Amino acid sequence: MxxxxxxxxxxxxxxxxxxxxxxxxxxxxxxxxxxxxxxxxxxxxxxxxxxxxxxxxxxxxxxxxxxxxxxxxxxxxxxxxxxxxxxxxxxxxxxxxxxDLGVLVERLLGVRCLELISLAKRAGQLVAGHDKVKSWLAAGKAGLLIQAADAAEDGRGKLRALGRAVTPGLPVLELFDAEQLGRTLGRPASVHIAVAPGGFADRIAAEAAKLAGVRHGELEAPGGTVPNGRRPGK
Missing domain, CATH: 3.30.1230.10 (YlxR-like)
Structure with missing residues (x-):
């Protein structure tokens, strides 16, 4: 040495x-x-x-x-x-x-989240629809679960429970209504969306946590449920 x-x-x-x-x-x-x-x-x-x-x-x-x-x-x-x-x-x-800075930031964060969801769709990194999402959740193929805030709690709760039973700590985003999510995916409405693990899921979850903080005053921890909320800017 x-x-x-x-x-x-x-x-x-x-x-x-x-x-x-x-x-x-x-x-x-x-x-x-x-x-x-x-x-x-x-x-x-x-x-x-x-x-x-x-x-x-x-x-x-x-x-x-x-x-x-x-x-x-x-x-x-x-x-x-x-x-x-x-x-x-x-x-x-x-x-x-x-x-109206707070309102402006909330609206821009909402737009940013929806744009990322749209990009994930174009990249083939998500599925939409109850049965497809349920299949992904059961197989542990989801890195993020997105559900319409105006959908029935019973249906949302069942998929949320399934996802977290298979993937503990699975982030769940429930900030947008079915019309907003549908428009983002090019359809009339969308209630359930699953995003594959990786960059898109991580980025959407991070931006959604910021939106929840600006809208509700509390940041959601990783793996938390981003709560229901009104349309961005309303």
Whole structure:
């Protein structure tokens, strides 16, 4: 063993420098909520930027240029940031914040969720209809169960129970009505949808959790049921 190898064996800090780099990298990617001061991964927060005209713009896809202003996805956080002028403080400049910012964010999150469901359909990553969804749930092929909020609780409850009996912790989304889900899939109505495990299921569940937080004030834990709710923006 060389002297350098011996030193690495004796000193954990020298033995695995890549681990320290990884920890630093993970820490650096956290973003701070401008209201609570808590730090979270960007994927768990809402991002806003200030446009060229000084107007605050929600950047839900985290792609717009400019310094990001981050918020926990809850309606009370949005309201506090607006009424306490925290966006301007964080941006260190005058910022025009829309009075209906909470409603706007809720509507945009709803649209984003439905667009992801549509993309999952086009990618062949979901099935719709009671029997097809039941078959996927029974076979453990679902990574996310989506059900219309205005459907009968008896039917929703049976599929929910089946899915979680086979796949413990299966996320369940019940935020949209049958007409909204149907329109997203190109049909008059849709009550039951199952999404295959993987990227689409994870992204839809993550965005739905944000929507639930903005709409109801509480984020749903992974594997939780995102509760019933009204149409986005209504």
């Amino acid at each position: 060389t002297e350098a190898e011996s030193a690495q064996s004796a000193d954990p800090g020298l033995r695995k420098p890549e681990a320290a780099d990884s920890r630093r990298s993970a820490k650096e990617t956290l973003r701070r909520c401008i209201v609570s001061g808590e730090r979270h991964p960007p994927a768990e927060l809402l991002r806003f930027v200030v446009g060229p005209d000084g107007t605050l713009v929600p950047d839900l896809a985290c792609k717009l240029p400019g310094r990001g202003l981050w918020l926990s996805p809850r309606r009370d956080m949005i309201d506090k940031a607006r009424t306490r002028n925290l966006f301007a403080r964080a941006a260190k400049s005058a910022v025009h914040v829309p009075e």
